Amino acid sequence: MATGKLEYVRELERGNRLPNFNWIVVRIDGWHFHRFSEVHQFDKPNDARALNLMNSCAVSMLEKFPDIIFAYGDSDEYSFIWSEKTNFCERQESQILSQSVSFFTSVYVMKWGEFFPTQELTYPPAFDGRVICYPRVKLVRDYLKWRQADCHVNNQFNTCFWTLVKSGKKKSEAQKYLAGTQTAEKNQLLREFGIDYGALPAMFRKGSCVFRDKVEEGVKLDGGRKPGEETCRRVRVDYCDIIGKEFWDQHSEILVE
Ligand code: ATP
Ligand code: ATP
Numbered sequence: 001m002a003t004g005k006l007e008y009v010r011e012l013e014r015g016n017r018l019p020n021f022n023w024i025v026v027r028i029d030g031w032h033f034h035r036f037s038e039v040h041q042f043d044k045p046n047d048a049r050a051l052n053l054m055n056s057c058a059v060s061m062l063e064k065f066p067d068i069i070f071a072y073g074d075s076d077e078y079s080f081i082w083s084e085k086t087n088f089c090e091r092q093e094s095q096i097l098s099q100s101v102s103f104f105t106s107v108y109v110m111k112w113g114e115f116f117p118t119q120e121l122t123y124p125p126a127f128d129g130r131v132i133c134y135p136r137v138k139l140v141r142d143y144l145k146w147r148q149a150d151c152h153v154n155n156q157f158n159t160c161f162w163t164l165v166k167s168g169k170k171k172s173e174a175q176k177y178l179a180g181t182q183t184a185e186k187n188q189l190l191r192e193f194g195i196d197y198g199a200l201p202a203m204f205r206k207g208s209c210v211f212r213d214k215v216e217e218g219v220k221l222d223g224g225r226k227p228g229e230e231t232c233r234r235v236r237v238d239y240c241d242i243i244g245k246e247f248w249d250q251h252s253e254i255l256v257e
């Protein structure tokens with residue numbers, strides 16, 4: 001049967017072109033990773049193997065999609081900032097979102113054994129994703145500040161929680177003990193257990209940033225590519241403070257109004 005007569009159903013497909021001149025943020029988050037992390041015996045509160053796996057997947061994302069200009073991640077989530085100029089998939093929301101989530105997920109599965117050589121992957125992990133559009137650099141910066149502040153709050157809480165649990169408290173007791181405590185009290189609690197919060201690994205405290213190295217003028221690039229061509233710039237992971245302005249002053253090429 002010829003398809004001609006049936007093509008009209010395509011008209012029912014809903015397109016959704018994301019607005020031009022907006023930075024596109026795709027945030028993915030592990031589905032039920034509370035359980036996933038228990039089943040796969042993650043160290044608590046922070047399993048460095050799992051964070052490094054997430055970071056490696058994010059690096060693959062920037063290598064695969066040149067229009068992603070920056071990524072930030074912590075715990076089981078990652079935010080990918082797409083250039084405001086991208087015309088990837090004609091800026092169709094469903095395509096950008098589904099390609100981001102499915103590519104990240106399959107890389108996560110492929111690289112599992114590299115980061116967890118002694119822990120079998122016992123069931124297929126899944127990630128959800130959402131898209132947010134921001135028309136101003138300030139909003140993108142504030143978005144990233146928000147995620148890093150969230151990382152800090154969660155990590156400080158989790159560090160206290162697991163310190164109490166490892167010292168013999170029940171989870172419900174630890175939860176109750178910490179309810180309503182302020183930052184200073186949490187730091188005090190950690191000090192009593194001999195933990196200097198500020199000395200914990202930056203990857204745990206600050207989360208991870210993924211971006212491309214600057215191309216210095218006059219540097220010869222591999223493969224004869226011209227400076228400025230995204231694919232020849234090394235993608236790096238760093239645990240930067242993105243709440244203050246220093247990072248953005250030093251990397252002013254990433255987000256340009
Ligand atoms: P949802 O499906 O709603 O996202 P979730 O169980 O994934 O539910 P989140 O709020 O996303 O809940 O929290 C992720 C949880 O995964 C954390 O609370 C933590 O228990 C666990 N987790 C994620 N990454 C790590 C890690 N690197 N080390 C230890 N635990 C982790
Ligand atoms: P796009 O990214 O736009 O979807 P595409 O290369 O995936 O591009 P499709 O129109 O989706 O293009 O077509 C899928 C192509 O994949 C087919 O044309 C065929 O070449 C190949 N293919 C898919 N499944 C099979 C299969 N089971 N056996 C052989 N070839 C296959």
Ligand code: MG
Pocket residue numbers: 029030031032128
């Ligand atoms: Mg979620």
Ligand code: MG
Pocket residue numbers: 029030031032033034076
């Ligand atoms: Mg989750």
Ligand code: MG
Pocket residue numbers: 029030075076077
């Ligand atoms: Mg999460």
